[in-house]
Amino acid sequence: MLILTEKDVESLVTFQEIIDINEQVFIKQSKKEVNCPNRIIIGLKDKGNSYFKPALVDDMAVGLKVVSSVPSNQDRGLPNTPATVMLLDPESGVVQCLISATYLTGLRTAAGSAIATKYMAREDTSVMVVFGSGIQADLHIRMILLVRSCIKTVYISSRTVEKVDVLIKELASLYKNVEFINSSAFNVKEVIGKADIIVGASSSKSPLFSGNDVKEGTHLCLVGTSLPDAREIDSVTMVRSKVIVDDYNSCIMAGDISIPIKEGLIDKSHILSELGDLLTGGINPRLLDSNCITLYKSSGTAIQDIATGSLLYQKALQSKTGQFIDMNGK
Template sequence: MLVLDAVQTRAALPWDGLVKALGDMFAKGCVMPVRHHHEVEVPGEADATLLLMPAWQPGAYVGVKMVSVFPGNQTRGLPAIHGSYLLSSGKTGELLAIVDGGELTARRTAAASALAARYLAREDASRLLVVGTGRLSTNLIEAHTSVRPIRHVTIWGRDPKKADATAKELELQGVEVAVASDLEAAAREADIVSCATLSTEPLIRGGWLKPGAHLDLVGAFKPSMRESDDEAISRASIFVDTREGALGEGGDIVQPLRAGVITEDAIRADLFELARGSHRGRTASGEITLFKSVGAALEDLAGAVLAFEASRA
């Protein structure tokens, strides 16, 4: 049995290969039951979340990820996300690999955003703003720069020191990296705005988005969370990773739906439709696009299979 730690998992999931693997899996599909989603009380802190996400390709692979999200870890200097992925044979049930779940989650999440950006961001997008300074921020920057000609990266966080530390972690050749003190000013200049936070109040205002901008909403994975306001949702062409997930869990979609700001018909397409070519994605250079992801077990399975096969080879 193969066991991959965080470093080995990262090495086995290069961005070009991972984005392609996700695209192929969305195009082909797999069996993906409804995931288990449980609230876990943490005395004196915000509730944690326990996720169990199964998926399989009949006769090929069976996988399940167990992930915990503890928001209070930010005050302890620990990652908010921990987890493991168990990959088994789809023919015998034999356990084949245990993959580091935190690294897999971070990279497949960022790769899903990059896959969406291939269809939704302008081909000449060169200015990226990342909102948030958690584990996902550097992954999102690397993933987006792998699919678009990003030359300027700006990082904004509630804590400027964390934003500065995130900027110093990056090693991107030919890319200028800066820390933003003014979120509005940075958003107005950005071709791509990528948010990865646990915010319960909108951070990005629709009036800040310039024509042709692409808004990538990765955080806010509960109905009570939100990273964009009603104007952003109203101005943008809306796309999601999976309709079921976005309509059930993504606060940026759920809240405006409940308020009557949009209807379900406002969602133009999901990643299945984009990957299969049944929707072209962006249709005009001045169109504002919005992609909301909450994660899907399919993405974990695609990443785990890629990591296993690459490491075995």
């Protein structure tokens, strides 16, 4: 069995490779070439939750992701969402690889948003607004800049202003032609009104801005929460948007969508399709109306974890990265 650490994961692949493998697996999803049972959630008393998410991707991999959400971990110097991916040999069922998957989770989530942005955002985007300052915000900025290199200004807003300053310093050293602005203390209405792309990668439980301030033609990516009682946008934003999701069954339960449904403002048909169906020729709202507001909601799907993990495993074998342990040794 091969063991890959977070450091190993960061060294093995490029962002473009991650985007490519995730686009492939969403296409497989549309073609029914995956098996992704509903996740199992186990509460950790009042500390948080652990999620067990199995998946099989035809001709690629089978495995399980275990991820927890424990907000108090930041006081322990640990990730708030520690994760591990386990890959199995599809022939024998023997464990092939264990991957420390906190960074992997960030990679695959940002890749999903980048794919959605590639197909749904306007080609002439120049301003992106990002809510959040953690790994998700960081990776979303980097991957979206890959698919929309026309972006010239990125506003970053977070309750932890100091973390935004650190993130901006790092990003500014990598992207010389992009202006990064800490907008944490700015008037939210003014910033949102400029946005061509809005990314919600925060831990907020209540709407971050008013949907009345979102201009026509904007594209949104929401990844911050999948809880039924939490949301990053208000109902006005959801009503105004043409919605694509990564996984229907998970997203229909997320507060961004479930709350306006309970309010009677939308119904389940407001979700146009899953991302995979869009990639295989389904309705793309941007092609029908260039001025519409498009929205990609992600609650996370294990097919992305397993496909991304499989790529990392293959790259690790090629580069002889990681540590092998003989589980059957005596």
